Amino acid sequence: MTTQSREQAATFGQVFAVREFRVLFGSFALLVTGDSVKMLALSVLVYAQTGSPGLSAAAYMAGWLPYVFGGLFLLNLADRIPPRLLMIVGELVRVVVCLLIAFAGLPIWALLALVLVSGVFTPVFMAARSAMMPEVLPGDAFVLGRSVLGVTSAGSQIAGMAVGGAFIALTGPENALVVTAAMALLSALLLRLGLPYRPARGGAGGSLAVNKRLFADRKVRGLLLAQWLPVMFLAGAEAMLVPYLGSKAGLVLGIAAGGMAVGEFVVGRFLAPPTRERLSRPLAVLMGLPWLVFAAQPGIVVAAVCAGLAAACLAYTLGLQRAFLDAVPEQVRGQAFGLQNTGLMTGQAVGAALVGGVGEVTAPHLAIALAGAVGMVVALLSVRPSRAR
Secondary structure, eight states: OOHHHHHSSHHHHHHOOOHHHHHHHHHHHHHHHHHHHHHHHHHHHHHHHHHHHHHHHHHHHTTTTTTHHHHHHHHTTHHOOHHHHHHHHHHHHHHHHHHHHHHOOHHHHHHHHHHHHHTTTHHHHHHHHHHHHHHSOHHHHHHHHHHHHHHHHHHHHHHHHHHHHHHHHOHHHHHHHHHHHHHHHHHHHHHHHHHHOOOOOOOOHHHHHHHHHHSSSSHHHHHHHHHHHHHHHHHHHHHHHHHHHHGGGGHHHHHHHHHHHHHHHHHHHHHHHHHHHHHHHHHHHHTTGGGGGGGGGGOHHHHHHHHHHHHGGGGHHHHHHHHHHHOGGGGGGHHHHHHHHHHHHHHHHHHHHHHHHHHHHHHHHHHHHHHHHHHHHHHHHHHOOOOOO
């Protein structure tokens, strides 16, 4: 592919014309929607049996807690096993886990242990999916495909909460988990029938060793930190919306998800590749600016607008995707994308804890404003736009 053709922005028509992407798109929508239903149903099920808000919250987050372990020690599997097989296994694991939670009559400790153990492999399954994207969408089409999946993620999370809430209210949490199992089974069939066989990329050593080599590469390390650090403070600010707004926080968080979808769509679709790459740093810095308004303790309307604007700027990461893809050796591409996802998940948890600690000793609105200010400084220092080769 020539340099000139890579500088041309892709279109949605070109992206959706690729059959393999349509399969990945449909499978991803089912995955995110089903996981949203599962986390909500599990949380309700645990609370119904124990009456403990703490255990209910732990159940809601249990699927994400083992992400770091899997990201450190298992990611090499994403390059050593054929990607279609790995993704299908991931969906079938979700089917079994959901049905066991719903009907096996396990005690609470066993339910949480089951979710934790199965969650260890989640980063591997997600890495296989992410690494296939540049194989089916070359050049700028890969970035637009990532944009489409970003929009899909936001919409599917909202849909999952709505579907999960409806099924839980009408039929109970057990039947809501059956819905997730059915979505996972449908996704497995879609992947098996819709994707051709692709061999494993091979890998290049143990997971921890490859992670160290990737992070030792100055360019790869810089691009990883540019995607992790600003998002960490965005997540910290959003985590403080619940203590700041109480029961109204759900509405504001929903608007933030909508803002993220709009930002991904606009930046991915309407900005040419060189422009997208040049604007990555300004957008990352602007992501922290709306949170400064919280120093004045705004009402829910202004808070919602600020949260939506901040989340829209999260699209700055699209301007870093091609450079990251070019910087990573192809034989460990699955592990590299898995490391990227693991750092994002871990960073968001760390950000929520840090900003939450500040909120404990000051006030929620001041912690949100401080998260915005620190996030702007971090973005200015860490995000350095680089043109893809």
